Amino acid sequence: MENREEGAAKRVVRIMRKNVVNINDPDFEKIALCLSLKLRRDILCLLYNKALTTVEIAEHLNEPVSTIATNVKMLERAGLVMMLEARGRGNARPMTAKCAYVVMDLRNTGDSQNNLQKRHTINVTIGSFCDCATSTYYGMASPQTVLAGAGTGMWVANRGEAEILWIAGSGYVTYKISNSVLKKKKLNDFSISMEICSETSTYNNQWESDITFWINGVELCTYRSPGDFGGRRGMNNPDWWQDFMTQYGMLVTVSVTSEGVSLNNVHASDCTLDQLKLDEGDFFELKIGVKENAKAKGGFNLFGKGFGDYKQDIRISYDRLYRS
Secondary structure, eight states: OOOHHHHHHTTOOOOOTTSEEETTSTTHHHHHHHHTSHHHHHHHHHHHHSOBOHHHHHHHHTOOHHHHHHHHHHHHHTTSEEEOOOSSTTOOOOEEESOSOOEEEOTTSTTHHHHHTTEEEEEEOTTOOSEEEOOSSEEEEOSSSEEEOTTTOSOOTTGGGOSEEEEOSSEEEEEEEEOTTTTTOOOSEEEEEEEEEOOOSSOBTTOOEEEEEEETTEEEEEEEEOOBBOSSOOTTOOTTSOTTSOOBOEEEEEEEETTEEEETTEEEEOOOHHHHOTTSSSEEEEEEEEOTTOSSOOOEEEEOTTSSSSOOOEEEEEEOOSOO
């Protein structure tokens, strides 16, 4: 499995809380202010390639530690960097960049507001899968209790209550979703959004995994997850969820249009909407998993609204602005 520095060199996509920022968003000014100073941009470039402490950043940039600490705090408040766990007892905590890019969204101005109102959403709960394949280490939990783990199998009667599931190594889950609302409508774009990360025992912020997405058997793209994240509590985790366990993921969005597939707004493949055949039959299938021959076979966690940082299930959205 590649280490984190090798992955960064290949421009592995990291996701900030809002990697697409609308010009009217309350966070826009904070992010714009952060990016307006060259020193803060230099810090981000360093942290994109390697996790560093405040002292290490100061040494790289030949700046006082106090100056770096002040600017890092601004970057953290804007959601552009995140703290990792300390490398050993008593050591300073390193930090890393949370994004590879920032996109400004201007669509919420003028007539485009009407277009946004025509976007439709389907929520898919984590435990509603219809098929799965697991390794020897897997499990599910609801906000109240653990539902499944080694020895129980994934097909427990109350799996529909699950709001987090995890599969180590290779494996997948498949969801069948009604396509009745998609029939006889020409789609402009189709998107899948979810909070996701790698999976290992406890957590490891530098545990990479190649997570692939399919629709109706058509491979869309593969996301390189940087790690199985912990070191701080997920914002929505129930009180009983222990600190040494996986805590949160990254928000990943896969979008398909007539021009191809984008992963977090970066072109990922040439597969188009027509190839997905979303209007055929009574449902379409969404499959999420790690291939047996994946280069980084680091498993995955899928978070629903009761766990992690994002209060949402798997969210499928589509724009039918253009009708046939």
